[in-house]
Amino acid sequence: MxxxxxxxxxxxxxxxxxxAVLRISGPGVSGIAAWMLACGLPEPRRTSLTYVYDATGTLIDQGLALYAKAPQSYTGEDTLELYLHGGPAVIDHALRALTSTPGVRLAEPGExxxxxxxxxxxxxxxxxxVADIIEAETGAQKAQALRQLGxxxxxxxxGWRDALTGALALVEVMIDFPDEGDVPLDTLRPILELLDKVIAEIEAAIGDRGVGERIRDGFRIAIVGPPNAGKSSILNRLARREAAIVTDIAGTTRDIVEVRVILGGQVVWIADTAGLRETEDVVEAEGVRRARRAAAEADLRIHVIDGAAPSPTPGPVESQDIVVFNKADACPAVLAPDGALQVSAATGEGIDTLESWIARFVSGRAASVEAPVITRARHREKLAAGLMSLTAARVALADDAGAELAAEDIRMALRQLSSVIGKIDVEDVLGAVFSRFCIGK
Ligand SMILES: Nc1nc2c(ncn2[C@@H]2O[C@H](COP(=O)(O)OP(=O)(O)O)[C@@H](O)[C@H]2O)c(=O)[nH]1
Ligand SMILES: [Mg+2]
Incomplete structure (x- = not known):
């Protein structure tokens, strides 16, 4: 190489x-230490207090140096970390000294x-x-990232790959030594058991209602209801700022306005949407279409009903959804349907209860899966593809002549699973994953 x-x-x-922590990794580390550090190359894993110089012998700073010798380091290469005073001039001087050395350059993000x-x-x-723990803002995100990086x-x-490799070996035996007539059940049973176990576990992982991705990226909540019910006013209350425009003109909100809040220890995206009604206005009609889509994709909907409307009733409501009877300040509470939460976006009454209902929902949903297997869309796509291949393998095995096909399907599933952990050719995936890191990590 x-x-x-x-x-x-x-x-x-x-x-x-x-x-300031400066990190250096690669074959040039010991050469750099020789001219840069008054102490020379430090003993591995022992911090040394030392003067730090540039290549012309000008003092950069005094600080600590820590050397890790390949392969016992984070990168697996020789690495040196310098702990200097965190001022811009110190950092600039040190990085200029390093990058003017042949063979040394600034690292790319995640390199x-x-x-x-x-x-x-x-x-x-x-x-x-590693990337996730650096970005983690909630305790739940941090715990999930820690589990993943550990x-x-x-x-x-x-575990899945071992089971499938075992199943594949048994299928290959069937291909090499085909029995006359039907495949005896004794040969098939252990293969089917292995496949069924992996299939069941992948199905369970996929059927997690996206909890791992939601913990990482945020839960989605949509505020829906008729025009003028006070949806935008409620969003502004939850956001604690004037995020959405509020007027008494029906049809004011057209685009989705989203705000990000932390509730119940989770990141939550709350979307204000256009009021649902039939309209001739093409722009508003597009807003209504987007509103319906946001409602369908949300984990939870807040249905706002207008307390001032002649018959305040919500549209179709799913069991976990929240119904809010707004304008309680101006309307007789007796009109509120059973189970609806009475609020007033105008006075703020009931908003804290609304927040605690949302918090209870997201924290309950997050706790509903103990250790989510899927934490991003990339994993979900590959697992879904792997599951399809395994299902095909199972179908092929039911047929006498299907062993070759089944072997190919199992190999395909193994490739899908291996690409999640990066064990096979994944150049484009690597680019996508590492480019999102910060520099220095
Ligand atoms: N009295 C009263 N008026 C409200 C309340 N919430 C919103 N409004 C008024 O209702 C009108 C429509 O509000 P808006 O938030 O734009 O409704 P949206 O169309 O559902 O987004 C505005 O004139 C608001 O000032 C409330 O709790 N009480
Ligand atoms: Mg609005």
């Missing part, structure tokens, strides 16, 4: 900060982790866990 570039980057937050992946220090789901998904996929 051609000698790799040595990469460097600021790994800590933007300056000024108390301390340290990508090298770790390429050196088998972690698989792709673990690398995704190999929680790797273990599951390895």
């Amino acid at each position: 051609a000698a790799r570039d040595t990469i460097c980057a600021l790994a800590s937050g933007s300056p000024p900060s108390a301390i 340290f982790t990508r090298r770790a992946f390429e050196n088998d220090k972690l698989d792709l789901t673990e690398a995704e866990g 190999g929680g998904l790797t273990e599951i996929y390895d």
Whole structure:
């Protein structure tokens, strides 16, 4: 393999900060330490307090240096970390000194982790866990990311791959030594047991109502109802700002207005939508179409009914949905249907209860799956494809002549599962995963 570039980057937050962590990884590390550090190359895994110089011998700063020798490092390469004072001039001087060295350049986003992946220090789901924990804002996101970067998904996929590799070996025996006539049940049974176990587990993972993805990306809630019911006013109350335009003209809201809040320890996207009604206005009609789609895709709908309307009743409501009777300040409460929450977007009455109902829903939904297997769309697509191949393999095995087909289907499923953890050719996937990292990680 051609000698790799040595990469460097600021790994800590933007300056000024108390301390700046500079990271260097690659074959050039020991050469750099020789001229850069007064202490020379430090002993591995021991911090050394040292003066730090540029190549001309000008002092950059005094700080701590930590050396990790390949392969016992995060990237699997020689790495050096410098803990310097976190001022812009220090950082600039140090990075200029490093990048003016031949063979040394600034790291691309996620490149340290990508090298770790390429050196088998972690698989792709673990690398995704690293990206997720850096972005985690809620405790639930952090816990999920920690589980993933600690190999929680790797273990599951390895189990599936072992079972399928075992099943494939048995199918190949059937192909090599075909019995006369029907395949005896003794040969088939262990294969079917292995396939059925994996199929059942993948089905369970897929049937999780997207909880892992929601914890990571946020739950989706849509505010729906007739024009002028006060949907935008309620959104603004929940957002604690004037996110959506409120007027007494029906048909004001046309596009979806989304706000992001944290409720029940979860990220929640609340969407205000156009009032549902028949309209000749093409722009409003498009808004109504979008509103219906947002309602259909949401995890939970808040149906707002207009307390001032002649007969305040909601449209079709699903069991977990919330019905809100708005304008309670101006309307007799006796009109509110059973189970509806009375609020007034005008005075703020009932909004805290609405928030706690939403919080209860999202935290209950998040807790409904103990350890979600799917945490992003990429996993879901591959698992769905793998499941199709396994179902096809099962059908093929029911047929005498189907062993060859079944073997091909199982191999296909293995490829789908392997691509989730990054064990097979996934150049485009790698690009997509690592480009979303921050620099220095
Ligand atoms: N009295 C009263 N008026 C409200 C309340 N909520 C909204 N309104 C008024 O109802 C009209 C429509 O509100 P808006 O939020 O734009 O409704 P939307 O069309 O459902 O988004 C505006 O004139 C608001 O000021 C409320 O709780 N009480
Ligand atoms: Mg509106």
